[in-house]
Amino acid sequence: KAGVTQTPRYLIKTRGQQVTLSCSPISGHRSVSWYQQTPGQGLQFLFEYFSETQRNKGNFPGRFSGRQFSNSRSEMNVSTLELGDSALYLCASSLGTGKREQYFGPGTRLTVT
Amino acid sequence: DQQVKQNSPSLSVQEGRISILNCDYTNSMFDYFLWYKKYPAEGPTFLISISSIKDKNEDGRFTVFLNKSAKHLSLHIVPSQPGDSAVYFCAARVNQAGTALIFGKGTTLSVSS
Numbered sequence: 001k002a003g004v005t006q007t008p009r010y011l012i013k014t015r016g017q018q019v020t021l022s023c024s025p026i027s028g029h030r031s032v033s034w035y036q037q038t039p040g041q042g043l044q045f046l047f048e049y050f051s052e053t054q055r056n057k058g059n060f061p062g063r064f065s066g067r068q069f070s071n072s073r074s075e076m077n078v079s080t081l082e083l084g085d086s087a088l089y090l091c092a093s094s095l096g097t098g099k100r101e102q103y104f105g106p107g108t109r110l111t112v113t
Numbered sequence: 114d115q116q117v118k119q120n121s122p123s124l125s126v127q128e129g130r131i132s133i134l135n136c137d138y139t140n141s142m143f144d145y146f147l148w149y150k151k152y153p154a155e156g157p158t159f160l161i162s163i164s165s166i167k168d169k170n171e172d173g174r175f176t177v178f179l180n181k182s183a184k185h186l187s188l189h190i191v192p193s194q195p196g197d198s199a200v201y202f203c204a205a206r207v208n209q210a211g212t213a214l215i216f217g218k219g220t221t222l223s224v225s226s
Contacts, residue, residue: 004156031211031212033211033212033213033214035216041218042202042216042217042218042219043157043202043204043216043219044216045207045213045214045215045216047213048207048211048212048213050211055210055211055213056207056208056210056211056213058213090156090157092156094212096211096212100145100147100162100206100212101147101159101162102147102159102212102214103159104149104156104157104158104159105156106154106155106156107155107156
């Protein structure tokens, strides 16, 4: 089975721009979660989608948004980028029910200049 | 306020010996805990999990212990191998409605041969 894939792997953007990151979950997985990893804050939960509905949301400003499509693929969007948004953005998928383990993709490294 | 804490940023162990990684949590409502391993430039890899109704779970060289009264869990790796050198994250499920996780800040394990 193919793992979680994320595109692009690396991205450089300028302050004030917006960015969209994409995640394709493991086949059959219906839940997708997004996390931000920074050296100072570690891994922080952004949001979780299950069957196209946001099921949980972390403590991030409204500039961070996401969505999930009917094929379980997910995108997250960050508008009006700030320097502090530079981070590794990780996507994780799971079955969504029953087994609770999440499986992570390799991440998208976003650099805001 | 950090709900999942890994108070030791690093741990060094000799090959063949036991590695013990510790994790404390503050929210008594957490019902599911997981350990992940992360290598640089990769997403976290699921290692082992434990439900709050159990106090021990084993999988090969990895054993997780849960002490609910102390709000403490630990990961034991026996015997430790150089390939185990990585950052280890402890995580707790956010709520029973989903699979989103709250992570500790990680412990870097170095196993020397």
